[in-house]
Amino acid sequence: LRARDPGAERWLLETHAGLVERIIVRVIGDVRNLEDNVQEVFVRVFARASEIRDPGALKAYVTSVAVFVAREVLRKRRRHAWLRFFAPEELPEPAAATDPESREALLAVYRVLSEMDVDVRISFALRYIEGMDLAQVAAATGRSLATVKRRLMRAEEVFVARCRDDETLRPWLEAGSRWA
Template sequence: MPAQPPAGGPPTGERPAGELSRQEAYHALFSEHFLATVRLARLLGADDPEDVAQEAFVRLHRRWQDLREPAAALAYVRRTTINVTTSRLRHLRTVRRTPGEPLRVHPSAEDSVLAGERTTRLLDAVRQLPARQRRALVLRYWLDLPVAEVAAALGIRLGTAKSTLSCAQSTLAALLKDPT
């Protein structure tokens, strides 16, 4: 006797029009958001942003079948990108540190390419922000995410995200204020 499809679901091999399989949904998410994930990693200071983005999508792929809500996959990728970048930067700081010598910050390749004194000054000011404020600004203004998605990516509440962004803007304004 042939196998029967699950009760209440479409017959095997068929699905409602417009509904993607999990594999197709993963591939669509990857193709649509991989470059933005690379940009996120780059803006957070990763020296290997493509590797960080790939790592985030590999981790998502491993957990894809366990996701209760596939709509949360993008927030998962962003949060993983932030965590992997933070972890790698922490590791690099530790490796580069030698006894008795202060930590030296090496500018990224993107910084050397960026033209103009204003852009360089802005990036320097952003680097001076506390890590949470810097991440929130990058997510909100460089990736143009709504505040709710910033909160989801950082794993904080909406009100905390709003407060963090407000503090980051105030601090940034003070850092960029002309001394003249």
């Protein structure tokens, strides 16, 4: 990568594009502009490839760049929210959820997440949607483990409170064992 070998860049794209797409979708909550956001991640990774000293840290570095791009997208959306003329129901439906109840619940989860502080939302999505452990979340967000734990505690409080108020999510919350 440091030598700008096209084969190395192609390899990086092939091996990490899926990870970047998952992080972008799970943190942002929809697939609008997914290709542009993924491309932005790799443009930044390629531009700063010389900074990667340990090849074993490549995945963590790509993940942190993806999180940074997602954070920028979310913050930009918040700043420009007044320009949006579409309702949340008009967002593309997630492909992973097949039955209508699951699709509706997933959209409701992302509505709840959209109301959270951006950094809290990112920590929550990486931990509970992407399934990263605490150390991985800390590395991906560039924050200390203690900060991540505080953000997750706050995120869980907000998430549970909002789910209890949401008629779509309340049954899912009550049926589960984690936050019931």
